[in-house]
Amino acid sequence: MxxxxxxxxxxxxxxxxxxxxxxxxxxxxxxxxxxxxxxxxxxxxxxxxxxxxxxxxxxxxxxxxxxxxxxxxxxxxxxxxxxxxxxxxxxxxxxxxxxxxxxxxxxxxxxxxxxxxxxxxxxxxxxxxxxxxxxxxxxxxxxxxxxxxxxxxxxxxxxxxxxxxxxxxxxxxxxxxxxxxxxxxxxxxxxxxxPTRREAPAPIHGEPRAADITGPWALVTGGSLGMGQLAATARDILEDGQMTPVVLCGTDDRLRRRLARIPGVVALGWRDDIPDLMAACDCIVQNAGGFTSLEALASGKPVITYRPLPGHGVANSANLEAAGLIPWARTPEELAVWMAGAQVAPRHNRLPMxxxxxxxxxxxxxxxxxxx
The missing domain is CATH 3.40.50.2300 (Response regulator)
Structure with missing residues (x-):
């Protein structure tokens, strides 16, 4: 254009x-x-x-x-x-x-x-x-x-x-x-x-902070509500074996409890340290393309779209990919390729600042x- x-x-x-x-x-x-x-x-x-x-x-x-x-x-x-x-x-x-x-x-x-x-x-x-x-x-x-x-x-x-x-x-x-x-x-x-801070509509659980998570890990987010196929995404990351899935469940405490029962998955509830988590992870996997994706891009870490939400999530994902901001992995195999690249990719802010x-x-x- x-x-x-x-x-x-x-x-x-x-x-x-x-x-x-x-x-x-x-x-x-x-x-x-x-x-x-x-x-x-x-x-x-x-x-x-x-x-x-x-x-x-x-x-x-x-x-x-x-x-x-x-x-x-x-x-x-x-x-x-x-x-x-x-x-x-x-x-x-x-x-x-x-x-x-x-x-x-x-x-x-x-x-x-x-x-x-x-x-x-x-x-x-x-x-x-x-x-x-x-x-x-x-x-x-x-x-x-x-x-x-x-x-x-x-x-x-x-x-x-x-x-x-x-x-x-x-x-x-x-x-x-x-x-x-x-x-x-x-x-x-x-x-x-x-965003410089987050509102706190839900209690913050006694979960690990960013510095407590070791080894390569992917931060999985479905926005503030923990929407979408986050459990399936976590399982795909587990099966690939390159990284530990750390899932932000937002205000959905039922999802947090369910994912916490899956061996190898770190399930987090509402957090007030999102910038710290994004700075510490190896890549960010998102599904909505909304304001959380802006936080992710601003962190400078590699960001991947996977299993986007129907409707606005798919539309956002297509536009983010077309703009060259966030790649869209459409299969588990593509996700694995992007995660492998994330571990050697340069860190920079892709936002049009x-x-x-x-x-x-x-x-x-x-x-x-x-x-x-």
Whole structure:
């Protein structure tokens, strides 16, 4: 893809004027996974450091009729019990489908509580597609008079992420930006935000720390929820014999107990030392391509996609591979080859860190990029 430089927007989305009152910014997350929350916290940290007053809101609590928590329970149950159906669900939510019309109609009702929650703000940023649809509707009706921005947390962009009346979408890679533009969104590429800490929704068990694990080992992750075929991945790594599988089970304590019974597998629950674990392992095996994959890439260790989650996991994996960021091992044999290479591979950060940072984009101190 050819990238060309164009002049920045005439008016910045965020004004930082010395001596003026601190700009007020609302960040709308969606607690359907830790990645959206992590992105929201990092955005809040950057803007607070720059002198803004920032408040974070959860679209789950803003949706009408208490449907937010219901959708979250259904989503979690679907990924745990019928994961293969998630890809079908995402296809049904594409434009032109009845489900897409129903969901966007429903999310329009969230516009009023979103506007109320963000009243008095100078800028609203969302890290979840539900927030993007609600903000876009509010911009369409004129109920939201300040700029709205969507921060795209993944390298693949489902059309629900994009509303044509959202002022700007921020993508973490050219591949994601191109998809967002295909769906009709004005999009800039920004330097990825890497989480500096993790929220703690679950107890931390008395498990080994990074320094306690010896020999070559692969850190296996399914994100904060411990989703996907992590047990099968651990068995494939065991059978190959090159490395010990150390599995991050996240908040799924049942999975942790089940994997702990498999000889040779190290099963970890919720951890607050993910950077230490990533720095100490020999490679990272991931299946979702979300915010955890950004942490993995930033660690400088070799990262491999294996047995990706249906739907967004497969889409993210394909884009990460196409971008040259993370290879996708499609068979146990391919996984073995990549793990062997990981033990001699150079360590470096493959993230596109030369893109403008979030603050430069929002304040207009950059040259916007668009696909030619």
């Amino acid at each position: 050819t990238i060309q430089t164009v002049p920045p927007a005439a008016a910045p989305l965020l004004a930082l004027t010395p001596g003026a009152p601190a700009p007020r910014v609302a960040v709308i997350t969606g607690s359907y996974g830790a990645g959206h929350n992590s992105a929201a916290r990092e955005i809040a940290r950057v803007l607070t450091t720059a002198g803004c007053e920032v408040a974070i809101h959860d679209v789950v609590t803003l949706l009408p009729w208490r449907i937010g928590p219901i959708l979250r329970r259904v989503y979690y149950a679907q990924l745990r019990r019928r994961p293969n159906s998630w890809g079908t669900t995402l296809r049904l939510l594409e434009p032109g489908r009845a489900a897409h019309r129903l969901v966007t109609w429903l999310l329009a009702f969230a516009a009023a509580p979103v506007v109320e929650a963000t009243r008095g703000c100078d800028l609203v940023v969302t890290t979840h597609p539900f927030g993007a649809q609600a903000l876009g509707h509010a911009r369409t009706t004129g109920d939201l008079a300040v700029p709205a921005v969507t921060y795209l947390t993944d390298t693949s962009v489902h059309p629900l992420w994009i509303h044509p009346r959202v002022d700007l979408n921020l993508a973490i890679h050219d591949v994601a930006a191109a998809e967002a533009r295909r769906w009709g969104g004005r999009t800039d590429v920004v330097r990825p935000l890497i 030369d893109a403008p940072d979030l603050l430069d984009v929002l304040t207009g101190r950059h040259a916007a990029t668009v696909a030619a």
